[in-house]
Amino acid sequence: MLLENKNVVVYGAGGAVGSAIAHGFAREGARLFLTGRNPDNVDTVAKEIVAAGGSAETAVVDARDETSVTEHLDAVVADAGGIDVSFNAIGISARGLQGIPFTELPVDNFMRPITTYAQAHFVTAKAAARQMIPRGSGVIMMHTPEPARLSMPLVGGMSVGWAAMEALNRALSAEWAQYGVRSICLRTTGMVETPIIDVVYGLHADALGISKDQFTAAASALTHRKRPTTLAELTSVAVFLASDQASAMTGTVANLTGGLIVD
Numbered sequence: 001m002l003l004e005n006k007n008v009v010v011y012g013a014g015g016a017v018g019s020a021i022a023h024g025f026a027r028e029g030a031r032l033f034l035t036g037r038n039p040d041n042v043d044t045v046a047k048e049i050v051a052a053g054g055s056a057e058t059a060v061v062d063a064r065d066e067t068s069v070t071e072h073l074d075a076v077v078a079d080a081g082g083i084d085v086s087f088n089a090i091g092i093s094a095r096g097l098q099g100i101p102f103t104e105l106p107v108d109n110f111m112r113p114i115t116t117y118a119q120a121h122f123v124t125a126k127a128a129a130r131q132m133i134p135r136g137s138g139v140i141m142m143h144t145p146e147p148a149r150l151s152m153p154l155v156g157g158m159s160v161g162w163a164a165m166e167a168l169n170r171a172l173s174a175e176w177a178q179y180g181v182r183s184i185c186l187r188t189t190g191m192v193e194t195p196i197i198d199v200v201y202g203l204h205a206d207a208l209g210i211s212k213d214q215f216t217a218a219a220s221a222l223t224h225r226k227r228p229t230t231l232a233e234l235t236s237v238a239v240f241l242a243s244d245q246a247s248a249m250t251g252t253v254a255n256l257t258g259g260l261i262v263d
Helices: 016-027 039-051 066-080 107-135 158-179 195-208 212-221 231-242
Strands: 007-011 031-036 055-060 085-088 138-145 181-188 252-256
Touching: 007 016, 007 066, 007 107, 016 031, 016 039, 016 055, 016 085, 016 231, 031 039, 031 066, 039 055, 066 107, 085 107, 085 231, 107 138, 107 158, 107 181, 138 158, 138 231, 158 181, 158 252, 181 231, 195 212, 231 252
Parallel strands: 007 031, 007 085, 031 055, 085 138, 138 181, 181 252
Antiparallel strands: none
16 A cells, blocks of 8 residues: 555546546555546546545646635645645647647647646646645656657647646756655656547548558557557556655656657
8 A cells, every 4th residue: 555644636537547547546545636627527536436445535626727726725635634646637639739730730729738738737736835845745746648758740739748847847846855845757658548549649640641540550669568558557657656665756757658768
C-alpha cells in the first residue's frame, strides 16, 4: 500500500488517463478527490472505486479557473487535513487542432492547447503548493505524450503546449522542492487504449492518406519494444513516483516511451 493515508486530488478524473490513475492510486490505499467538468463521468469512476473498497469523493471543478480550484482544495483540506498529491490529467479534443498543416491552421486553433494546458497546470499546481508548502511535503504530477520532446508533423500547437508543461514541471521544482514539494512529469507514447488517441491517429491517418491501422502500426514500430505505452504501465510508475519511495525524484520527466525517445 504505497499511498496509504495519502490524500490525492485528480483533475480530469473522468477521462481515460485520469480514471486509470485514480483507480491505481486507490488500490494503493489513497483517499481520492476526483474532479472534472462532466459530473457523470467523474461520478462513475468514484462509484467503481468505492465498489472495489476504495475511497473517492467527487466535485465539479474547472482546472483552468483559479477560484474553482482554490475553493475546492480549501474544502478538501478542511475535510481531510491536507493534500499529498495533485495529479492534473486534463485533455482537450484534437479535432481542428491536429492533422492540419501549419500553413492551414488558424492562429486560435494553434494557441488553444498552449494556453489551455499552461493555464490549467499552473492554476492547479499553484493552488496545491500553497497547501503543501506549509506542511513541508507534497507531489505535483502531470502527463505528456512524446511530441513534448520529439518533433512530429501535423501536431499543431499541441506539441508546444506539452513542451510548455515539461518546462513548467522543471520550474515548479526549482522553486518548491526546497520546501518538500516535488514536481514530476510522466511522458508516454500515444496510448491506443484511450478514445482521444483513437481520434488523433484517425486524423493523422486521414491527413497522410493511409488507414488508421497503418498509422498505428507505424507509430508502434518506432519504439524499441514495437508497441505503445499502456495505461497500466503509466499507472504503475505514477504510483511509485507519488510515493515516498521516490523522494529523490523531482523536476524530472519519467520516460515511458519504450525507447521511442532515448535519453
